[in-house]
Amino acid sequence: SSWTSGEYSLNINVSGDETDSRTENLTFKDVTASAVFYDYMCNGTIENYKINLYHPFNEFVNYDVTLNLPSGWSYSGGQTINAILPGNYTLLFNVTSSQNNEQTSVNASVDYSYPIAKNKLISQSVENNNAIPILEVVREMPKFVLNRSEFISTLAIYNKGCANANSVRIVDNVLSGWTAYSSTLDGITVGVSNIPTGQVILTSSDIGTIKAKEYRIFSYKVLPPITLNEFGTFRYNLTWGSRNNYEENEFIVNTTKYSSESHLLFNINAINSFKARSAEKDENQLYEFNFTNIGDFDILNNTWNVTLILPAQCNPSNYTGNYNSSIRQINWPVGVLNKGETGSFYLNLDCSQEGKYVLVAEGIHDTRSTNYFVNNTNIGCVGTNCKDSENFVFSKPNNSRYEKLSKIDFYTSYGWSDYGLTIGEGLVNFTNDNNEELIVWQNYSLNDYFGAGWFNYTINESEQNKFVNAQRTINVKSYTDGIGDKNGNVTVEKIAYTWENGKLFEDLQNLFLDVHPFIFDFW
Structure with missing residues (x-):
């Protein structure tokens, strides 16, 4: 067909002894596919390769997805999407890079028939090296906040690569009307908050060198607009030398739709460890899990629960909540928590592998x-x-x-x-x-x-x-x-x-943890 994707109107007119007319709207859409993959890899490492596919048809279609890799690379094997209803579908592949230092491409092929055989090819450029810094960010932010009430935005910057990262700069872009200010790095006041442009900026002189498998905690305060039910967007742009990590999608935060509503902000700290978010491998580390009522309404007893989903490599102990081992989730009842107050639960985690971990905290309140x-x-x-x-x-x-x-x-x-x-x-x-x-x-x-x-x-x-x-x-x-x-x-x-x-309130937030040996540096 020569038709392009878009909205069309079919107009029907009847004339003669009886006259009538009718208009039917027709939406003409095409299959779309995209890939999300790291631009940088250390030799012989494994990364996730994500395929996002939009299926626009009401009919059943099979999509066969395979990866075409450079010499010396491997992956977890082809997969099939059995799409029945219109919507978005996602596949995850494990890709292992070669031992070659190279700038190359990883290609995905999507094959399907509707009504004839068709193919979509996705190409992703990647730099593979045995001495390359690779920075990534874990954003720790609530999705619902009280209007005109300050909260903390946190970004953990982690070097997952195989070399030190220098000339590091990060800019978090904040939508106009949401005021960002008072930035810190690892608890020390640094950086510039440009309120007119909506940017919070840390330069290389603020950040310094981030060694391989090390991290920095970047935080700043945010004051939302005065209006209810208004959204704000946040999106970071992280650079180190000639390399770049631009947040895949804008992170959206909303002020509450109504007043007199409770919401939770989460934090976690390693007690008596060498760094606030760090522990050593195979060490039974004690953590304090905090939750703050950032709403304008007191939480009553037995109305909220908080949960924490743990990684498979970390075994919990000495917790007071209920643990569901099949989904690796601890659930605690909150009890009474007045607005502005912070509550805490404690748990030990023993992690068997070094690296970065992301825990998922959630506050649950059901008023339906x-x-x-x-x-x-x-x-x-x-x-x-x-x-x-x-x-x-x-x-x-x-x-x-x-x-x-x-x-x-x-x-x-x-x-x-x-x-x-x-x-x-x-x-x-x-x-x-x-x-x-x-x-x-x-x-x-x-x-x-x-x-x-x-x-x-x-x-x-x-x-x-x-x-x-x-x-x-x-x-x-x-x-x-x-x-x-x-x-x-x-x-x-x-x-x-x-x-x-x-509504079923589900306040979700990521929390960053790091497991690696303590190294004493002489400066």
Whole structure:
């Protein structure tokens, strides 16, 4: 086809004794595929190669994905995506580099048939060397914060490479309206906060040399805007010499949608270790796991839990929470935690391998409930060719928050009669918050007919954000054709509906840890 991806409109016009027109929207999309891979590798090391694929079709399609590697490289083998529904799909491969110092490419081939055989090729350039610094960043930030209330943003800069990193510079770009200031590196005040440009900058003179398998903790304060339900973006650009690490996607933080809400910020520290986030291999290190209520509402007893997911190489002990070994997660009840206060739990970790680890902390609070309503209505019309359109206000739960409709039932009576009836037809639809009309029921008969019943419209979870407003329009139509009086009727007599109220709060945050031997340096 010569059509390009995009939105199209198909217009149909009927002329003659009867005139009518109709427009149908058509979305024409193509398969897209991209790869995420490190630009730099040390010789003989293993890295993840991620394939992101978007499948736009409602039909089933197999995508066979293989990697084409340079001589001396290897990987975990080809994989297949069995795509059934439209959406994004991801594959992960383990790629092992060669012992050659080289600038080369790792290529991915995506083969599929729709309706004929097609191929997409993705090429990723990579530098492989036996003496190369490789810097990566673990961002530790909450995703929901209180408006106009200060919080801490932390980035751990880790050298996973096989050489020292010099001339290191990092810039964290912050969306206008979110004020970043007071930067520190390993607890010492350094750097520049350029508030007009929204940049927090640490230069090479601030950072110095980062040795292989070493790290720096870069933190700064953030003051969100005064408005509720407003998002901010954060994206770092890290350079060392001629090399670069630009954050793959913007990190998005939102101010809370409502006031009087609690949220958690996490931190972790190694107690009495040689560095705040460090431990030695096979050492049973004690850690303090902190959680701070950064909301404007006190946490009541037995309303929140915090969890910590541990890496497979680290075994826990001396913890007070409940440990699920199958998912390697410790779960603690928070208890009472007033706004601005910090709570702590303690645990020991014994890690069997050196390297960087990322723990996942989560705060969980469930306020969800279901509310059911039934209203008597009389929205209808009677006649040969009639219609009625009325605004209807759906009753909401008291003190509702994050509410959305999940199911609506319409009790509808209808009928058509005429001597020599040719056709009788009727329709009921209603609007979502975007004023799009959605058909609940439609029917027709070639004979005299009268009926009534409940007709359901179930709203998919992915669509429920379009069903928040209380008021929406309900439309009914009836048409009767024959050679006599042409009597028709469609009436919505009752509406029953379900609100999903509240939210499952899941405050997720990464936490960086390092395991390597203590080395005493003489300066």
